[in-house]
Amino acid sequence: MDLVEFQGKQLFGRNAVPVPPPGTVCRTVEEIAQAAEDHLGAGASAVVVKAQVKTGGRGKAGGVKLATSVDEAREHAEAILGLDIKGHVVQVVYVEPASDIVEEYYLSVMHDRVGKGHLVICSKEGGVDIEEVNRTNPSAVVKRTLTPHETASGLKLETARDIVVQAAFPAEVVDSAAELLVRLFDAYRTEDATLAEINPLIRRPDDSVIALDAKVSLDANAAFRHDGYAEWLIAGLDADDPLEAEAKAKGIQYVKLDGSVGVLGNGAGLVMATLDVVAQNGGQAANFLDVGGGASADAMAESLGLVLKDDRVKSVFVNIFGGITRGEEVAGGIIEATKRLGDFPQKLVVRLDGTNAEEGRRMLQEADLDQVVAAATMQEAAATAVRLADEA
Ligand code: GDP
Numbered sequence: 439m440d441l442v443e444f445q446g447k448q449l450f451g452r453n454a455v456p457v458p459p460p461g462t463v464c465r466t467v468e469e470i471a472q473a474a475e476d477h478l479g480a481g482a483s484a485v486v487v488k489a490q491v492k493t494g495g496r497g498k499a500g501g502v503k504l505a506t507s508v509d510e511a512r513e514h515a516e517a518i519l520g521l522d523i524k525g526h527v528v529q530v531v532y533v534e535p536a537s538d539i540v541e542e543y544y545l546s547v548m549h550d551r552v553g554k555g556h557l558v559i560c561s562k563e564g565g566v567d568i569e570e571v572n573r574t575n576p577s578a579v580v581k582r583t584l585t586p587h588e589t590a591s592g593l594k595l596e597t598a599r600d601i602v603v604q605a606a607f608p609a610e611v612v613d614s615a616a617e618l619l620v621r622l623f624d625a626y627r628t629e630d631a632t633l634a635e636i637n638p639l640i641r642r643p644d645d646s647v648i649a650l651d652a653k654v655s656l657d658a659n660a661a662f663r664h665d666g667y668a669e670w671l672i673a674g675l676d677a678d679d680p681l682e683a684e685a686k687a688k689g690i691q692y693v694k695l696d697g698s699v700g701v702l703g704n705g706a707g708l709v710m711a712t713l714d715v716v717a718q719n720g721g722q723a724a725n726f727l728d729v730g731g732g733a734s735a736d737a738m739a740e741s742l743g744l745v746l747k748d749d750r751v752k753s754v755f756v757n758i759f760g761g762i763t764r765g766e767e768v769a770g771g772i773i774e775a776t777k778r779l780g781d782f783p784q785k786l787v788v789r790l791d792g793t794n795a796e797e798g799r800r801m802l803q804e805a806d807l808d809q810v811v812a813a814a815t816m817q818e819a820a821a822t823a824v825r826l827a828d829e830a
């Protein structure tokens with residue numbers, strides 16, 4: 439999961455990575471003006487009004503502006519709220535006491551899957567697009583992959599020092615930047631981040647260095663070992679599809695796709711094969727949905743309900759191979775689901791095979807549901823589902 443800047447700074451702060459004085463998270467022009475008044479009143483000579491969106495290049499897009507008065511902050515607020523930055527509409531703004539900048543550097547740690555280690559990237563040329571620097575002036579970008587063995591007890595200060603020296607950081611900041619890198623690595627490790635990037639890392643007039651920007655990605659697979667992981671999700675900012683979010687909350691494996699044939703199967707392998715057979719029949723699946731191994735009537739009803747909520751879905755291919763899940767259980771689930779869901783226009787093309795499939799099919803036939811179309815094979819089911827979707 440990607441964090442926005444202010445969250446990244448929070449995460450840095452609690453791991454002793456130096457950041458600017460705390461700012462204020464705002465959603466309206468009034469809140470921004472008030473925050474500016476508070477910070478200016480508390481002695482800040484200026485505030486910086488910063489769009490909180492999950493994309494870089496906010497500065498260039500007009501999403502980062504300095505203000506020395508409340509009126510100026512208000513003007514920036516009006517310009518920045520609602521601004522579209524690479525498809526991300528600004529809804530949240532961070533107002534922070536502005537920092538004085540002497541120089542801007544670049545520093546990051548990330549997973550290096552190819553190098554099987556932790557990649558540290560460091561450059562004296564920060565505040566700009568690092569990929570661009572890497573193209574035009576590659577010698578200015580130091581890249582060092584550290585093995586898990588090397589970093590077993592954290593990043594060593596001497597290694598960190600070596601990296602910033604190699605990046606030709608000025609002598610005045612070498613020690614503090616090296617110390618900051620050790621802490622950054624520690625934050626990255628402690629928080630199970632896959633990326634912790636500071637661009638720019640700034641040198642202040644007193645030669646201290648702090649993270650002026652923060653880009654952090656957390657490993658969602660490690661969420662279970664972090665209390666409060668869910669609190670990183672911000673209403674309106676997290677572009678999770680509402681159906682995907684609902685599926686996640688219900689523990690259903692669901693991924694939205696682009697087509698019109700809803701797909702529901704048991705077992706990830708079978709669902710993937712279902713997507714293929716839909717495609718082979720000239721259709722396109724609207725989603726991936728795995729009801730899981732022990733597809734109970736309840737899970738079936740929940741899953742079908744979810745697929746049918748997507749109004750692009752014109753037909754649904756229910757592909758079940760009974761193993762542990764028995765055919766009559768699946769049939770019961772489908773019957774229950776159609777009862778619960780009431781009237782819906784889409785047809786369910788059901789292919790049921792495996793353990794107790796006959797019993798399941800018989801139940802479906804006896805239930806005589808308008809919406810259910812039985813299919814003998816996967817191929818037949820796919821062809822029917824695609825045709826029904828096309829006709830709808
Ligand atoms: P990005 O464009 O999305 O990477 O946003 P940043 O947070 O990196 O800000 C972009 C640029 O705005 C920085 O490189 C700085 O030059 C400038 N900037 C941001 N915050 C401040 C601040 O507190 N003081 C000053 N003087 N400039 C700032």
Ligand code: MN
Pocket residue numbers: 565637638651
């Ligand atoms: Mn930046």
